Amino acid sequence: MRLIQGNEACALGALEAGCRFYAGYPITPASEIMEWMARKLPALDGTFVQMEDEIASLAAVIGASWAGKKAMTATSGPGFSLMQEHVGYAAMTETPCVIVDSQRGGPSTGLPTLPSQGDVMQARWGTHGDHAVIVLTASSVLDTYVMTVKAFNLSETYRVPVVLLLDATISHMRENVELPELEIVERITEAEGGEDIFGNRAFFPFGVGPRKVVTGLAHDEKGKPETSRGQVGERLLKKALDRLYVDRDHIVSYKNYQAGDAKWLILSYGITSRPARAAVDKMREEGEKVGLIDLQTLWPFPDELVQSYSEKVEGILMPELNLGQLIMPAKAAIEGRAPVYPFNRADGKLFTPAEIIEAMREIMYNGKLDQTAILEQRRNGK
Amino acid sequence: MLPKDPYHVRLSGRGGQGILLAGILVAEAGMKEGYNVVQTQSYGPEARLGASRCEVILSNNEIAFPEVELPDFLLCLSRDAYVKHGRELADDGLRIVEQQVTREEKVNDALVIPMIEAARETGQEIVANVVALGVFIELTGAISEKYLRSAMEERVKPNYLDMNLKALQKGREIAKKDEVKGG
Numbered sequence: 142m143r144l145i146q147g148n149e150a151c152a153l154g155a156l157e158a159g160c161r162f163y164a165g166y167p168i169t170p171a172s173e174i175m176e177w178m179a180r181k182l183p184a185l186d187g188t189f190v191q192m193e194d195e196i197a198s199l200a201a202v203i204g205a206s207w208a209g210k211k212a213m214t215a216t217s218g219p220g221f222s223l224m225q226e227h228v229g230y231a232a233m234t235e236t237p238c239v240i241v242d243s244q245r246g247g248p249s250t251g252l253p254t255l256p257s258q259g260d261v262m263q264a265r266w267g268t269h270g271d272h273a274v275i276v277l278t279a280s281s282v283l284d285t286y287v288m289t290v291k292a293f294n295l296s297e298t299y300r301v302p303v304v305l306l307l308d309a310t311i312s313h314m315r316e317n318v319e320l321p322e323l324e325i326v327e328r329i330t331e332a333e334g335g336e337d338i339f340g341n342r343a344f345f346p347f348g349v350g351p352r353k354v355v356t357g358l359a360h361d362e363k364g365k366p367e368t369s370r371g372q373v374g375e376r377l378l379k380k381a382l383d384r385l386y387v388d389r390d391h392i393v394s395y396k397n398y399q400a401g402d403a404k405w406l407i408l409s410y411g412i413t414s415r416p417a418r419a420a421v422d423k424m425r426e427e428g429e430k431v432g433l434i435d436l437q438t439l440w441p442f443p444d445e446l447v448q449s450y451s452e453k454v455e456g457i458l459m460p461e462l463n464l465g466q467l468i469m470p471a472k473a474a475i476e477g478r479a480p481v482y483p484f485n486r487a488d489g490k491l492f493t494p495a496e497i498i499e500a501m502r503e504i505m506y507n508g509k510l511d512q513t514a515i516l517e518q519r520r521n522g523k
Numbered sequence: 524m525l526p527k528d529p530y531h532v533r534l535s536g537r538g539g540q541g542i543l544l545a546g547i548l549v550a551e552a553g554m555k556e557g558y559n560v561v562q563t564q565s566y567g568p569e570a571r572l573g574a575s576r577c578e579v580i581l582s583n584n585e586i587a588f589p590e591v592e593l594p595d596f597l598l599c600l601s602r603d604a605y606v607k608h609g610r611e612l613a614d615d616g617l618r619i620v621e622q623q624v625t626r627e628e629k630v631n632d633a634l635v636i637p638m639i640e641a642a643r644e645t646g647q648e649i650v651a652n653v654v655a656l657g658v659f660i661e662l663t664g665a666i667s668e669k670y671l672r673s674a675m676e677e678r679v680k681p682n683y684l685d686m687n688l689k690a691l692q693k694g695r696e697i698a699k700k701d702e703v704k705g706g
Contacts, residue, residue, distance in 0.1 A: 142554060144547070144550055144551045144554050144560065144562075254565065254566060254567060255565075310563060310589065310590075313563065313564055314561060314562065314563050314589055315547065315550055315560075315561070315562040315563075316559075316560065316561050316562075316586075316589075317550075317554040317558075317559060317560050412589075415587055415588050415589055416587070416588045418587040418588075419587035419588040422587060491588075491590060493588070493590075493592060494587070494588050495592075
């Protein structure tokens, strides 16, 4: 049993997963990830570089990945915004890499020391163009460790950038944990694997074998730029997205907390699942059939899962530390099978269990939710 | 033994007073004692001198919500911290306020203890956080001294360990004095 911080758990998970290259630029609340990697990587024959900014950080990570290393960077919203160009480049070049974004209040410099879940849409759609990307999150220090390992595993398996969304609270929180043994996916390389290096091919290592082209231009399976016939590039984009769709069950992680027989469901993720769980405990004591689904995979959005629960419950409460983001794909998946109620704040505070209970009871007994009223009355010290 | 389960601890003070380290020590010692622990922290954009807060929850059960709403034990080691974090307290909670705060603020419903002065007597003012931990274990019995000492051996720099261990004893002693009880 050890007492460790969320950011430390993230660094430990990365090292356990085989990460041997880190490039980054410090920022609250992600800096400790960088500090841990700087301390640990040299002894493991790894490389740590502090770059001039976040754009360069992800560029270095992509380069290291092509050179054969499992590689990562970590930042917060402002740095994640800068990285977006290279998120697209990583996606276009099918480069495994892990990007941790410990969310703080935004936009811009925003609320630098306070938690947020405001980057959920940015993590999916921050870079331009259609692209394949996986986005994970965690609601405890232990889960941060587990999901960091999973981020590397999925990144290597599907050759996509994987974003792990943490937040200021999880990043700085310490909990007693027993770190579990986890399966590690090693990179499959295929130096002599024919001419194709993209599409469904294993990773092609640099520095050995014939020369290959890697480009951000639309290209064919060999990597040859193909910009006059758009369907060639589209074919690769679709392949990358299809891989994630077909293997969705493998990619989707979530925790079911008393949701099996629930008549009313809380759908949440990350740190917000903590007050949600406390709310479920309290309401179950009172005999109210409430349950929680704590999503750990946000993208690809687990639409089948959410859809199946929406068929069994009478209403769904969706608290988020933003002004309504993941509720958009949730509503699209639920398609009116159950009423969905948003519950949002972007003031740098966590929801309290009491606020979630009050919101849940309002929808259970009144069939409506005036979320501003609940949050305001508590702000005013009631 | 925990006076209450879960037991909510809030430590507050000025950035630089070692509030975070004190919280980590409570969490680490609590874990060694066999409890589940969660420690969170909050501070402003300023690295030093702003009001800083560290919270620890100790429980025999799993801890769902990681923050403290109404502390069972509240420490205010500076005036700003008292003003900002000193109000909320559980009904039967214990509020400990540094004596220097009373020079500028009227302090009610609290045990007022000269922790900074005691720290100076021990060696340096910077160990006021550990004096406060001595007060904490003496008055609450939430964690035993042996686990706190063991946590300190792991988390405190060796050159400062002696001074900190003395500060812990000093904290226990001043908490025993009768005049403390008056508030």
